[in-house]
Amino acid sequence: MASTPDNIPxxxxxxxxxxYADGFEPHFRRFNKSYPTECKAMLSNxxxxxxxxxxxxxxxxxxxxxxxxxxxxxKAIDQKGSSSKKPAQTRLYVYPEEQRKILHLITxxxxxxxxxxxxxxxxxxxxxxxGKSG
Amino acid sequence: MTKRFNSVEDLVDNLYEDKxxxxxxxxxxxxxxxxxxxxxxRVNSGLSQDEVAARLKWSQSKVSKFEHADNKAISVSDLEDxxxxxxxxxxxxFTPAKMKIVERVKMCFFQxxxxxxxxxxxxxxxxxxxxxxxxxxxxxxYNLMLQALECLDKGAKAKKDKSxxxxxxxxxxxxxxxxxxxx
Numbered sequence: 230m231a232s233t234p235d236n237i238p239x240x241x242x243x244x245x246x247x248x249y250a251d252g253f254e255p256h257f258r259r260f261n262k263s264y265p266t267e268c269k270a271m272l273s274n275x276x277x278x279x280x281x282x283x284x285x286x287x288x289x290x291x292x293x294x295x296x297x298x299x300x301x302x303x304k305a306i307d308q309k310g311s312s313s314k315k316p317a318q319t320r321l322y323v324y325p326e327e328q329r330k331i332l333h334l335i336t337x338x339x340x341x342x343x344x345x346x347x348x349x350x351x352x353x354x355x356x357x358x359x360g361k362s363g
Numbered sequence: 364m365t366k367r368f369n370s371v372e373d374l375v376d377n378l379y380e381d382k383x384x385x386x387x388x389x390x391x392x393x394x395x396x397x398x399x400x401x402x403x404x405r406v407n408s409g410l411s412q413d414e415v416a417a418r419l420k421w422s423q424s425k426v427s428k429f430e431h432a433d434n435k436a437i438s439v440s441d442l443e444d445x446x447x448x449x450x451x452x453x454x455x456x457f458t459p460a461k462m463k464i465v466e467r468v469k470m471c472f473f474q475x476x477x478x479x480x481x482x483x484x485x486x487x488x489x490x491x492x493x494x495x496x497x498x499x500x501x502x503x504x505y506n507l508m509l510q511a512l513e514c515l516d517k518g519a520k521a522k523k524d525k526s527x528x529x530x531x532x533x534x535x536x537x538x539x540x541x542x543x544x545x546x
Contacts, residue, residue, distance in 0.1 A: 244369075246367040246368060246369055247367065247368040247369075247371075247374055248365055248366070248367050248368075249365065249366060254377075254378065257378055258378070258380070261378075261379075265384075268388075269387075269388050269391045269392075270391075272371060272374075272375060272388060272392060273391060273392045273395050273399075275371055275374075276371040276392050276399065277399050277402055277403065279370075279371055280399070280403055281403055281406050284403065284407060286406055286407065290409075291406055292406060292410075292411045292412070293402065293406065294412055294427045294430065295431075309427070309431050310395060310431030312391070331367070334374075
């Protein structure tokens with residue numbers, strides 16, 4: 230197009246993709262058996278976060294109520310919007326790698342192992358930055 | 364090779380071995396689409412939930428509840444208020460449930476025609492505005508033709524095309540055309 234008026238919404242400006250960290254897939258399937266409604270809600274929130282990335286929003290500037298900012302750039306997506314009346318507090322830990330436009334899905338967890346999960350996710354990012362993983 | 368996914372839908376199809384559960388998960392995600400669109404508009408505008416809450420005179424928790432609501436749970440009134448808080452206008456279109464793509468193209472064309480006719484009437488009392496409208500009309504005609512030809516070309520390539528005769532509207536000003544004719 231010769232020109233684009235300012236008030237037309239921008240089209241997808243970034244081709245982000247999602248990728249599992251090692252062990253994510255089997256871990257999620259086990260976790261889903263205990264927390265199926267929370268997992269659905271976290272995936273719904275993941276959809277929103279992923280679309281925000283696709284629209285070119287800087288991951289650090291995405292202000293979404295279900296995102297918790299953890300160390301090393303890790304984001305924890307929670308279960309807000311779950312259909313359960315009293316959902317458990319669960320997290321889907323992800324890392325948006327801006328250079329290659331890859332959203333890494335690291336692990337899932339509940340409140341009991343939160344500290345351990347955050348450290349695990351942080352280690353994943355550190356290894357990724359050193360070229361040891363991803 | 365590590366699997367990569369371009370969409371959460373593809374991810375769900377891969378993650379859930381039980382197809383019924385995968386379907387239910389995708390339906391759940393889809394059931395939040397209206398709230399999701401609103402949330403993304405807010406994020407795009409750079410506003411936080413607190414800022415939108417202040418504009419709306421809602422509590423922050425009401426904004427949060429709205430942004431996670433089911434499609435069917437969102438009232439038109441709340442939707443209107445929320446979009447207004449983002450300095451946007453809500454437009455609602457009704458279309459037949461089984462509308463064909465060709466009919467959608469025609470509908471968009473007639474809608475565009477309406478706006479272009481409105482635009483062409485705007486410069487009648489002001490030559491500066493008229494010049495701007497003329498410039499835009501030329502650009503719009505060119506871009507529309509170009510886009511249509513690109514789409515046609517894609518279809519034609521698949522069929523190993525025959526040659527095509529195009530009757531394009533002139534892009535030359537009436538005054539330029541008259542000036543070019545010798546006296």
